[in-house]
Amino acid sequence: MNASLTKVTNSSIVRKRFQSRDKYKLFLMASPFLILVLLFSYLPLFGWIYAFYDFRPGIPLSQSKFMGFYWFTSMVSNPIQRQELYRVLTNTFAFSGLGMLTSVLPVIFAILLTEIRNSAFKRIVQTITTLPNFISWVLVYSFAFMLFSVDNGFVNNLLFKLNWIEQPTNILASSEHVWLRMTLWEVWKGLGWGAILYIAAITGIDPELYEAARVDGAGRFRLIWHVTVPGIMSTYFVLLVLSIASFINAGFDQFFVFSNAMNMNHIEVLDLYVYNVGMANGNYGFATAVSILKSLVSLILFFAANSLSKLVRGEGVV
Amino acid sequence: MLLITLYMSREMTRLEGNAHEKEGWIIQKEVSTHMNKEKKRTGLAVLMSAMLVLLSACGGGGTNNPTGNGSTTTPQTSADTGKTDASNLPDITLTVFDNLANYAGIQSGWFGKLVNDKFHIKLNIIAPNLTGGGQKVATQMVSGDLGDLVIGLGGKDYTDAIKAGLLLDWNKNGLLDKYGQDIKKYAPEALKANSAMFGGGTAIYGVGGNVGSGTGPSEGSDMGFGPNLRWDLYQQLGSPKIKNLDDLLNVLKQMQQLAPKSDSGKPTYGFSLWSDWDSDYSMNAKVTAQLFGYAEGDNYNNNSLILTKADSNSWQGMLDDNSYYMQGLDFFYKANKMGLLDPDSLTQKFSNVSDKYKDGQILAAQFPWASNVYNTPEHLNAGKGFKYVPIDTQKVWSGGYNPYGSNGIWAIGAKTKYPERVMQFVNWLYTPEGIAESNYGPKGLLWDLNSKGKPELTDLGYKALPANNVPIPDQYGGGNFKDGTNQLNNATLALTMINPETGEPYDYTLWTSYLEHNPDPVTKSWSDAMGVLTQKQYVVKHDLISVHPAFFNGKPPAEEPADIKLKRGEVGKVIKQYSWQMMFAKSDDQFNKLKQDMMTKAKGLGYDDVIKWQADQYENTVATMYKK
Numbered sequence: 001m002n003a004s005l006t007k008v009t010n011s012s013i014v015r016k017r018f019q020s021r022d023k024y025k026l027f028l029m030a031s032p033f034l035i036l037v038l039l040f041s042y043l044p045l046f047g048w049i050y051a052f053y054d055f056r057p058g059i060p061l062s063q064s065k066f067m068g069f070y071w072f073t074s075m076v077s078n079p080i081q082r083q084e085l086y087r088v089l090t091n092t093f094a095f096s097g098l099g100m101l102t103s104v105l106p107v108i109f110a111i112l113l114t115e116i117r118n119s120a121f122k123r124i125v126q127t128i129t130t131l132p133n134f135i136s137w138v139l140v141y142s143f144a145f146m147l148f149s150v151d152n153g154f155v156n157n158l159l160f161k162l163n164w165i166e167q168p169t170n171i172l173a174s175s176e177h178v179w180l181r182m183t184l185w186e187v188w189k190g191l192g193w194g195a196i197l198y199i200a201a202i203t204g205i206d207p208e209l210y211e212a213a214r215v216d217g218a219g220r221f222r223l224i225w226h227v228t229v230p231g232i233m234s235t236y237f238v239l240l241v242l243s244i245a246s247f248i249n250a251g252f253d254q255f256f257v258f259s260n261a262m263n264m265n266h267i268e269v270l271d272l273y274v275y276n277v278g279m280a281n282g283n284y285g286f287a288t289a290v291s292i293l294k295s296l297v298s299l300i301l302f303f304a305a306n307s308l309s310k311l312v313r314g315e316g317v318v
Numbered sequence: 319m320l321l322i323t324l325y326m327s328r329e330m331t332r333l334e335g336n337a338h339e340k341e342g343w344i345i346q347k348e349v350s351t352h353m354n355k356e357k358k359r360t361g362l363a364v365l366m367s368a369m370l371v372l373l374s375a376c377g378g379g380g381t382n383n384p385t386g387n388g389s390t391t392t393p394q395t396s397a398d399t400g401k402t403d404a405s406n407l408p409d410i411t412l413t414v415f416d417n418l419a420n421y422a423g424i425q426s427g428w429f430g431k432l433v434n435d436k437f438h439i440k441l442n443i444i445a446p447n448l449t450g451g452g453q454k455v456a457t458q459m460v461s462g463d464l465g466d467l468v469i470g471l472g473g474k475d476y477t478d479a480i481k482a483g484l485l486l487d488w489n490k491n492g493l494l495d496k497y498g499q500d501i502k503k504y505a506p507e508a509l510k511a512n513s514a515m516f517g518g519g520t521a522i523y524g525v526g527g528n529v530g531s532g533t534g535p536s537e538g539s540d541m542g543f544g545p546n547l548r549w550d551l552y553q554q555l556g557s558p559k560i561k562n563l564d565d566l567l568n569v570l571k572q573m574q575q576l577a578p579k580s581d582s583g584k585p586t587y588g589f590s591l592w593s594d595w596d597s598d599y600s601m602n603a604k605v606t607a608q609l610f611g612y613a614e615g616d617n618y619n620n621n622s623l624i625l626t627k628a629d630s631n632s633w634q635g636m637l638d639d640n641s642y643y644m645q646g647l648d649f650f651y652k653a654n655k656m657g658l659l660d661p662d663s664l665t666q667k668f669s670n671v672s673d674k675y676k677d678g679q680i681l682a683a684q685f686p687w688a689s690n691v692y693n694t695p696e697h698l699n700a701g702k703g704f705k706y707v708p709i710d711t712q713k714v715w716s717g718g719y720n721p722y723g724s725n726g727i728w729a730i731g732a733k734t735k736y737p738e739r740v741m742q743f744v745n746w747l748y749t750p751e752g753i754a755e756s757n758y759g760p761k762g763l764l765w766d767l768n769s770k771g772k773p774e775l776t777d778l779g780y781k782a783l784p785a786n787n788v789p790i791p792d793q794y795g796g797g798n799f800k801d802g803t804n805q806l807n808n809a810t811l812a813l814t815m816i817n818p819e820t821g822e823p824y825d826y827t828l829w830t831s832y833l834e835h836n837p838d839p840v841t842k843s844w845s846d847a848m849g850v851l852t853q854k855q856y857v858v859k860h861d862l863i864s865v866h867p868a869f870f871n872g873k874p875p876a877e878e879p880a881d882i883k884l885k886r887g888e889v890g891k892v893i894k895q896y897s898w899q900m901m902f903a904k905s906d907d908q909f910n911k912l913k914q915d916m917m918t919k920a921k922g923l924g925y926d927d928v929i930k931w932q933a934d935q936y937e938n939t940v941a942t943m944y945k946k
Binding site: 071074151262281283285 | 452
């Protein structure tokens, strides 16, 4: 840009005006982050090369067998294969879709929370609901196992002792309502955490708006509907668009720890499938091939969502 | 515990040849057995990984016994170890990359002190079983350094490590000749085999473990497989004959009626299974084959989806109609219908099962070592305990002696700074003294030689073995016996081999003095009823055994082609998933439908290709051994 400017104006005074005196300083300040982006986002792309080899740990790539596009074609090589892929993608999109549907819950929760007048109670509620976010899925599963196991599970024992059930059942090994149950776990874990951003957004709304609305005779619900909700809508939208980009990344650890033979048909998302077939069996080439496709799909979804946002709201997120 | 370890390592060794990728998952569970004794309460529902972290933390700190430079006692040097006197060498710490260990950190307790006194070596164990599994091995291989001592890297990983230059050639600089004379003396065939298979006949990249020679089973007093039942309940029923698997279920049903509640008042079950050792199939269902002389793979090739007969040329595909695997699924389906299968089976880990055995909640076991946790002195003295009960038509799968060594290979890392010191240490482990002391502690502590030169346990030995929390005197390292046991978890010579210095086997449970020692009421009642002292004696006497002889053709097993490997992974996933669903099916119709679905899916994903490749490997190698 500078170069073209100099060419056009050919004047040192104008050039000075357009050049930032601090440009090197600013660039230096940004460079650690640029380097991080380069290291963690662009350098790993080199690893895509493994998708074309039969890589085995320890053996350099130069001595590994070249496989061409075998790993890519093997994903869809026959009807059963395609069925499997279809099943896995259905699960992935189902969990992502349910995740999006439930993404309004933190908004509602945040609004309700800010409406609480007793600040001690408010803080207790917020702490309690935020805490689960910091518990790893591994521990969540042990907790679930303690609650629901047949012999020692708290829930089964309680229901059994109260004579509400005749036979203890293994809830964790049931294939029914897997999507719903997994989504509920996720909501339980993420509700408080997800609300934090919206609470911040609500705090940022100009109090004068509320005062003006009150003067106009708005009650509590109208305040919420006409001031609070529009005030946090843009935050919600940005988060929604970003989440579309990761539509195909439904997550891994939750499904990994909760998966078993009974629920596998409904719980196996793409990442878990890659782990089960690729990583656990040492098929690194295959695992890489699938994740390349995943990255491409994410990219397409993201640009689609962004242009949709431009179309609907007149502005994109990037 | 040593026994448990032995059996498990045997089971593992076999498995790892076939499904080495999974071996980390398979062995991992053993840790929990040890662990759970101490952590019974917390152990309940804690997920494996979480537990392992806890464990290694506790194990590392508990019984550390630092030995200063000055306080070392003069090592005893027997005739065999005369050349390896290391008492004047500087103190070093060796990194041990141990694929079979279930303990990470510095070896502590009596074994730690023993090695430190003799060799001035501390062992720092890295255990992929505890963290990372197969991926940990892969990471370590990529890093280019496998540490000083490398244990149990089997199958494809081993050949890859050699190809990548990560292992040391023992012939380089005459290392083996200078420091490994005892390995040459006690395991000559294993060295030759390693050289022929992996070193092109010139280099030697290690020596196989569990080396032995002779005919017959190589197991100790217990076999690797049962079934073992609650002997007291079985006797109360009048010891009914068990002709087949259906009889077994009926007997178990009656036993369940006799003892509907466990020690702590929980409902009892015939069997309780666990899914965390599964690889390409349900491990528990597969063990049915091992009760009848078949096992997955052929102990040489990478062929985990075919079942081969131990002692003749015969194989069946895992999903063949009426294969022993399908019979296993059917067996557990029936068990579930009769209320004999623990409904927690699918979601629990081996550690949970072990707790249930201890509590008396489970009445039968496929593996003797799994139920042995119930056979505590308290239970046995009260007349309650697990013992082997034969099925008339069965053939217990048994591993024969293998002079070429198992997949539990002892190797030295190429980047080690102390090749001689590592070699000296491994050499000692192959001497009679090394075997006795690394398993049962220094002479005079748990065992001693009597006036006739025969080994016998001391009073402390009877209390401490196999792996009990019995305090060890400070001069021997302090702490308790169990925490100080040898954590390398890989045999050098088979423990059932005869110790040339005593004329008795290395395994203490086979010593004359031990067999004649006054037995507990349960063992006595069992021996009286069966007319023998051990399970091995019984199955050999009544020909209820199939012994798998060692196979050797001087070549490494064929590499699994990339497409077969991918197909196996996918097929295995389907088999595993549907197997569990079938075992817990609600009706015969559902069972058959799931079976049909499994077939369709598995075949669609390339089951036939995988079986064809695996069967070809078998026919071309191990099967030729029976055709002669």
